[in-house]
Amino acid sequence: MDRFYIRFLGTFVAVFVVDQIIKSFFLNGFDWNSNCISLNFTLNKGVAFSMFAFLGESLKYIQVVLIGGVLGYILWHREKFQMYAPAIGLLMGGGVSNLLDRFLHGGVVDYVYWHCGFDFAIFNFADVMIDLGVLWILIISFRKEREKSPLNN
Numbered sequence: 001m002d003r004f005y006i007r008f009l010g011t012f013v014a015v016f017v018v019d020q021i022i023k024s025f026f027l028n029g030f031d032w033n034s035n036c037i038s039l040n041f042t043l044n045k046g047v048a049f050s051m052f053a054f055l056g057e058s059l060k061y062i063q064v065v066l067i068g069g070v071l072g073y074i075l076w077h078r079e080k081f082q083m084y085a086p087a088i089g090l091l092m093g094g095g096v097s098n099l100l101d102r103f104l105h106g107g108v109v110d111y112v113y114w115h116c117g118f119d120f121a122i123f124n125f126a127d128v129m130i131d132l133g134v135l136w137i138l139i140i141s142f143r144k145e146r147e148k149s150p151l152n153n
Helices: 003-027 058-076 078-105 125-148
Strands: 037-044 108-114
Touching: 003 037, 003 078, 003 108, 003 125, 058 078, 078 108, 078 125
Parallel strands: none
Antiparallel strands: 037 108
């Protein structure tokens, strides 16, 4: 099997499994509060900051099409994305895990609530992995562009 697929699938599976295990604790009643962070089960029927919650059941099918389209594009143009394999695994692992929540629970299982100094949106491990994947892709892309720049020669 190509190294791209191994790195992608390894990262994808790790993020997906870890996220689902963490969520199972909250689905089974785990609850913890402090002055700055609360770990409480919340069901998010929208996307980031509960946007698009008005789409209801349609949202999960829209996400299936979007994730499928992105995954298809990446796999079709594999050679362009080889350097991004682990980052794409982070993105897809988190995205598919959150999508599974929509089908199993009617919304995404969120649980981390930051409320120290300011209130922040409630999020989960998958959300963090998606953000890290995007950041990783941006860093690689900017480094690649910088290497191409005539100013570096």
